[in-house]
Amino acid sequence: MKTIQDIQAMLEVFVNEREWQPYQSPKNLAMALTGEVGELVEHFQWISQSESQALSEEALLEVKDEMADVFIYLIRMADKLGIDLIEAAEVKIEKNAVKYPIEKSKGNQLKYSKLT
Template sequence: MSDALQALRKTLREFARERDWEQFHTPKNLATALSVEAAELLEHFQWLTDEQSRTLDDAKRTAVGEEIADVLLYLLQLADKLDIDPVQAAQRKVRLNAEKYPADRARGRIDKYTKL
């Protein structure tokens, strides 16, 4: 895990400890909170066209950034509780996806790997 993620994980542990919130940070609760925050992120894009979603004004970009941060923070806390290195897990998943979606068959297609 990168130094920046390690430092952030430590900060999150201290933040929760100072507030006695560790008791609430079960994997189930963190996964639930993560899902809620992901939905709040999605809400910012609801009803926007594809083009509008690419050209957010400053206020909307700031709000979206805050939701992205919430998603990242809950994801990192969940990974910490389950002793999963999120960078290693992501790298493994990219390798698996490369096998499922070979570039020569998937290029320019939106089909699920079972349809390639």
């Protein structure tokens, strides 16, 4: 199983071979990431929740590609900024546990701030 560091190394080789380094600033990567998120969202626009959970095999493959694009740009951006995504996710989950305590949030889709 590959790690995020393995993927970062693969992306570094890919970018270097194409001499794309000058274009891979955090700003540009954030903009590219936003575009890819938009392409992912397009697959779910105007369909119901139940339809979104029962995508055709073709649609699921397209969603998979878009999710990979989002993941790739996010990993590349984290690499450029020196951010450990695993550590950042762990810290964020801990923050969310405090921000959204079980007794106030369980079974409620509203943000905690709207509950108080």
